[in-house]
Amino acid sequence: MSGTTTQARDELAIGGMTCASCAARVEKKLNRMPGVSATVNFATEKARVEYGGEVSVDDLIATVEKTGYTAQRPAPAVSANPPEPSPGGTSGQGAAASSTTEDGSGSCNGSHDGSHDRELAGLRQRLIISAALAVPVVLLSMVPSLQFQNWQWLCLTLAAPVVAWGAYPFHRAAWTNLRHGAATMDTLMSLGTLTAFGWSLWALFFGDAGMPGMRHGFDFTVVRSEGSSAIYLEAAAGVTAFLLLGRYLEARSKRKAGAALRALMELGAKDVVVLRAGREVRVPVEQLAVGDRFVVRPGEKVATDGTVVEGSSAVDASVLTGESAPVDVAPGDSVTGATVNTSGRLVVETTRVGSDTRLARMATLVEDAQSGKAEAQRLADRVSAVFVPVVLLVALGTLAGWLLATGDATASFTAAVAVLIIACPCALGLATPTALMVGTGRGAQLGILIKGPEVLESTRRIDTVVLDKTGTVTTGRMSLYEAVPAPGVTEDELLRLAGALEHSSEHPIARAVAEGARERLGTLPEPEHFENVAGLGVRGVVENRRVLVGRERLLREDPEGGTASGTLPEALSAARDAAETAGRTAVLVAWDGRPRGLLSVADTVKEGGAEAVRRLRALGLSPVLLTGDNQAVADAVAAEVDIDEVIAEVLPEDKVAVVERLRGEGRSVAMVGDGVNDAAALAAADLGLAMGTGTDAAIEAGDLTLVRGDLRVAPDAIRLARRTLATIKGNLFWAFGYNVAAIPLAAAGLLNPMIAGAAMAFSSVFVVSNSLRLRHFR
Structure with missing residues (x-):
């Protein structure tokens, strides 16, 4: 791709994909187009495409259609704004997207969901009818005691509609792919069932299998018999029913996996009461x-x-x-x-409004994450792309090998069909997307946004977590820490007079004192003759007393301060020194010509800060506190949350250098921050965790976003990401292991084709069910 060309980014809904190798083919064809970079996700049935130059959306759609699939722009994800008309003949979809569904939910993704529901219902109907016809065929073929005179002809009558109509989706997809010179999982399924059915027809009409009184046993493995008397109607019908069951459960599970994102998209209000010319008018939310x-x-x-x-x-x-x-x-x-x-x-x-809202951006982040691919999945995709041709060769090799070794056509044919049916690596294509869909969806429910699968790999490696102090470990707001009255003065009196005066000031320290006094006492008296002394403090009259609140210099320079001699009462002097040593700001209070007390304010640690650090340590991470504040303040906060390593007095632009230095020491670094000045460091770290209460720049730069702004969510986010990665790896191990083990067994004649079909179907179901366990993450 040329660096000078402006790259556009779009998303296409891909129809007609039935397995991972379909997705791999579409992706390969799109990526062959000049200036195009595409990722196709089998589970979400979407292609994320970046393109430039002369390529248009219509060209992308045409390429997908030439490959044998359908493509269109999906409905807008979040209907917080009127959808813009999209070029390329998909205008009708935009209208459907913003319409209200029959249940009144107004789902913005209604058209897409509706088609999925219809597809699921059609698949369920095909499964029920096929299973009802296949069960008698399987029982009659497997249990000799049930076989009556001419039972085989009843089996043919029942099996024919299953193979012709029940397996029609597999045949249709196989034929479409054949026309485009390709082979997919459907090729294996169609070939396997049609071959079994064709052999049975030959044996019934031209061999001995149609003779009255014919008996037929069943074995889990390949058995040698007279080829002309062997029929495989139970394999053709039973395998079709198992494949349909697997595909139905897979489709239903995929829908469940994406439920969290759909729920997120449907959270928004549908209408709103707007104030227009002093009147309340109810309008659709799109008009805001x-x-x-x-x-x-x-x-x-x-x-x-x-x-x-x-x-x-x-x-x-x-x-x-x-x-x-x-x-x-x-x-x-x-x-x-x-x-x-x-x-x-x-x-x-x-x-x-619209796509700028926090909800819309959350939905976009989740959808982006679900569309990505982990490195392990890219390997699985490459395997899937070459898998089907290899399996066809293995099946032919199995047939030839058995014929040469035994001369038994029946056993040779049975082993070859078992290879065709057992081989389907659908589980490979589902391993990553389903776990990602469920993991990221569950994260969104818990206020954790995971940007993509690459992030999961990072969470496994990190060993150091750098915590920005202000706004991350602390609240970022000054709060009243303590009130120390002089002898003869009560704490309530000190807070009442100082708080009343500070209430009239806008300074952050003054606001902290006023809020602290109001929380403790309730109402405060009104001050008179209020005066702000720039850089020093405030003075005024409260309850007929002339009060000063501010730095020690204010008390020395004002006759009412009582410290012209430069000395403070011993108790207040000790309290001031202790506050300043701990990094807090000390404020002195005087009235009636004498110092009356000291107030200290500080940026307080967030609730749960110490617990969060403890849980991060439990995950094997070493916490580091990073701040631009002075060393005393940093040490005080670090002591409160139990962090040993402190890096203080760092300029905002130097935070990146600190992260790079830690990485240079061989550490894998996660950074947690919330401000604009943290964005570069978040991007530079191996893993960036942005507090969602912070700035847009920080959220965009982070790999994980903690929507709530509670530091205790950080260890949860890392745990969820690690759990999702472990699920993906477990799925891939099962999917690879299953195929590696099953194909040799089938080629060796140790698997009956029907048992192979059941095992293949349930491998996909296992992978999806394993992913769905993430929905219960706490």
């Missing part, structure tokens, strides 16, 4: 624009991202963050679309 003000009553969902301008309430954000406790909001606070207002009436001003 940035700057609009809308009303959220108790029990209603917040329609989109915005800022509260009127009212106060508690908002339940559990659907997005996994956090159970509602969060209090008041004017000036931000709220996120899809969260639920639990109590008071709110008026919210819209700040983001």
